[in-house]
Amino acid sequence: MFSLSGLGLLCVLWATGRLQTAAGQLVIFTSPSDSVTLPCGIPSVSPCSSVHWTMSGEFGSVTEVVKAGAVTAANRLDLLQDCSLRMNRPELNDARLYSCRSGTLESRVSLRILELTESPTPEEGTVELQCFLNTYKGHVPCNNTGIHINWSTEDNTPINGDRFHIKNPSECFSKLIIKKKVTDHHRKWRCQVTEKDVLKATISHTTTITDGVEEVFAAVGESVSLSCSHTSSLGLSDRVKWAVGGRPLTPHTLQEEHLSVACCVNEDSSLVISKVRALNAGDYQCSDTTDQRKVLNQVRLHTLDVTSQCEMGEDILTLTCVLTCKVKCEKYLNLTWSGRHHDSWTSSLMTDNSTLTNKLTLSGCAMSLDEITCSVQREGAVMASKKLHSVNSLQTPAWLALPLGLLLCAAAGGFYIKRRSNKDEANERSSIGMTHVYEVVGDVNNEEQQPRREAVTTTDSFYDLLQAVN
Template sequence: MVTFSLLGLCLVSLTVATAGVQSSDHLVMFALPRDSITLPCGIPSIRSCSSINWNMTGEFGSVTEVVKAGRVTGPDPTRLGLLKDCSLEINNPVLNDARLYTCGSGALNSSVSLLILEITENPTPAQGTIELHCFLNTYKGLFNCNNKGIHIKWSSEDNTPINGNRFHFENTAECFSKLIINKRQTDHHRRWKCQLIQNDEVTAAISYKTTVTDGVEEVFAAVGDSLSLTCGNASSPGFSGSMEWDVGGKSQSYGTVPDMGQSGAFTVNEDFSLFISKVSAPNAGDYQCSESTGQKKMFNKIRLHTLDVIPQCGPGGKNLTLTCVLTCTKQCDKDFNLTWSGSSQDSWQSSLMNESNTLKKKLVLPICSMRSEEITCAVQREGAVMALKKWRSVNSLQTPAWLALPLGLLMCAAGAGLYVHMKKKHKKDAANEQSSIGMTHVYDVIEDVNNEELQQQRQSNREAATTTTDSFYDLLQAVN
C-alpha cells in the first residue's frame, strides 16, 4: 500500500509577476498553496487606500466583499491584508482563493485572476503504482484554461524531464495532468516536480514527496563531504522514546536525552539524525533507525551510495587517468549512470564498467602536469543528477608558495641595495666631518689613509651589489 505525506508538499519556485493576459483588463497571476501572494491594484495615481474596495467573484458570479473603504472585511480577515500601495495580500492561499479579484475606487477599477497550482495523490491507485495529479484549481471551477497557452510538465527535483518505461502520463487538459509510476521500494522519500509552462517558460512549480510502506530511501554522497541521515518521525516533538541506528548490522543505542554520542565516524544529533563528518567509500551501506525498546518500530531505512574520483599518473607523466567510482550498497542499479564534464583538453572516456557493487568510468588526459582546471563526475539516477564529485588539478608553479618566491627575492635585493646605500652615505658623512679638523700634516696623512680605505670600501660595495643582482637574476631564471 502506497501512502503519501502531505507534509512533503513544498514550494520549489514561484513567479508572482505578470504571467499572461486573460483579457485586456485582467492580469493573470499564479500562486502555490501555503505560500503568500500579492495582488496589485492597477488603478493609477491612488492618493489614499481609504477609497479602495476589493471584491472577489465566485464561480457562479456571486460577489463577495473583501476590502471596503480601505479596511479588510472578509471572508477570512486573518489571512488577508491591505498593503500601503493598496495591493491585496493573501497568506496561505487555498484552492478556494482562486477567483477573479477586482480593485475599485469610484468609477475606476482593475481586475486580477488568481490561479493556484496544486498537486495531490490518488489514495486508491492501481496495484503496484503511484498516481500523482497536478492541476490548476480553476480547471475545477471559475475559468476554463484551454486558451491560456499553458501546459503541465513533470520533472525530477533537478528539473530533468521524467522519462522511462515505468512512467506514464495522462493529460486530459492543458491544466490537468497525471503521473503514474510503477512503484519501487526506492521511490520512498523521492520528490517529483510539477511545472506549469507558459510561453515556453516555467511560471510556477511545486514538488511532492512520496512515501512507500517498507520502502528504502536512496541517498548519494561524494567522498569527503559531510552528511546527515534523518531518523524520520523520531525527530518529531511528540517522540519521547529511545532509538538506535543499525549501521552495517551493528546497532548503537541512544537514550531519550541525546548526549551527542559518538560511534566511530558517526555522531548522533539531538534530533536523532546520524551525522557523518567526512564520508568515505566504506560508508556505503544500509542504515536503519528504529526504537530500541518495545516493538522496535522502524522510523527510516536509508541506502547510502558513495561517489569518488581517484587520479593516477602514467609512466613518465604522459597520461593522467581519473577513475570515477560509485560504490553501491549492493549491486548498482541499471538506471545509474556516470558522466564526466569540465575537461578542456584532448581526452577520451571509457565505457561504463559494472564490477560487483561498484560502477566505474575513466577519463584519460594526455599529460599529468597541466594548467589548473576543475573536472566533475556526476552520478545520475534515471537521468537526474544525484551527486557530484569534483577533482581539481594543481600546477605547482601556480601555487601560492611559488608565486610568492619572486616577490620575496625582489624584496631581499631591494633591502641589500638600501643597506649598501646607507653604508656609503655613512662613510661619506664621516669623511666630511673629519675634513673640518684644522690639522695640516696629520690631516693629509689621515686623509690619504681614509681616502684609500674609502675607495676600497666603495669598490667592495659595488662588487657586492653586482653579485646580489646577478644572484637575484639567476634565481628568477630558475623560477621561470
C-alpha cells in the first residue's frame, strides 16, 4: 500500500511539473533572427544546479546541453536564473524537442523555427516564396489545430490581387506565388504564423529582380534616401556615381535645368534628397565608377503632394492630392483620403499621363484640416502619406484675404529676412555627417532669386542633384 501511494504521488508531481498543451508539450515559435527562451516548466525548482537540459537528436538520440546547471553545448546557450534556457540567434538545426529535468520531474518544450526561402526554380515569369515551420532535418507535415501561416506586405497589409496565388499544402507550410514585375525589386514580403489567431512569429524576405527597379515613395517637403545596393564591398563611397534619367549628377546638369535642391551622398553611398519636390520624380541609377557597365541599383522615385484651395463666395474647400510618376502611374497605385468628416466627403480619382490625382471637396473653408491625410497605396499597402495642417490664408475668400494681406505687406521685409536666415541654418545642420554635399543653384530666370552657393565640406569628389529630367 505504501509503495503504491508513493508511486501515485510521484506520478502526480510529474504530471503537475510538466508544461502541457493538447499534444502534451509546450510549443514555442521563433525565427532565425530572434532570440528565444525555453522555460523550464518544473515549479519551484531551486537551485538550478539540479537542472539538466537535453535535446532530441537523429534516430532518437539525446544530447545533454546543460548538466547540473552548467552549459555544456554551444556558446549560443545561456541558463537563466529561473533555470530557463535562452538561445541566441537560433538556427534551423535548433528546431528540436527539449527537456528540462530535475530529479524525477521533467518538462518538455518543442521549438518550431519559422523559415522563409525563395524557390530557385519557379515557374517562368514568377517568384515563389516558401514559408514553413521547420523541425529537425527540415519540414515535416503537421496537423496542429489552430496554427495558420499568413502572408502580408511590409506594413502587415494582407496580400491580395490577381497576380498573387497562395497554396497551403499543410497548416505548417505555405507558398506565395507572385507574377513577377520589374518593380518587385527590393520589395519585402512577410510571413507570419499564428496559433488560435495569436501572432507567434514573423519573418520577412526581400526579392531581387534581375534588371529590376526599386520603387520609392516620398512626400513633398520631406527628405528621402535612395539606397545604392551592394556597395559595402566597394569600401569607399567615392567609387559610386549617381545619375538621373540616364544623365550623371554634375554641376553642368543642374545649370542646364535651372533647378534648385540640396542633397548629398552618405558614407553608405545612399543618395539623400533633403527637401523633395514634385519634379524630383524620376529614375535614379547608382553605378561603380571603375566599371560604368556595372549598375548597382536602379530606383524609381514617386512624389506625393497635397494642396488646398477655397472657392470664393461658395465656401467650398477643394483638396488636391497628386502622385507624380516618372512614367505612367500604374494601376496598382491608388490615392486615398483619411481623417474626420469622412461621411461628408466627395472625392474623384483621375489619371493623366504621369500623374495620379485625387480631389476631395469639403463644405466650409474655415474647417480644421489637422486630421486629413492623403496616402499613396501600392497594392493596398501604404507607401507614403502627407497631412494637411491648415488652409493657406492666401487661398481664402477675398474679404478675408484683404486685411490679412495688409498685415502681411507690413511685415514682409522682416519675415523674409528671418525666413532666409532660418533656412540657411537648417541647410547647414542637414549637411553634418555627409560625405558629399551638393550645390544649391537658384532659378536664373527669376530676378528675385539670385544664384547662391551653400557652404560645402571639403571632399575629393562632389556631385549636384538634378531635380528632374524629362
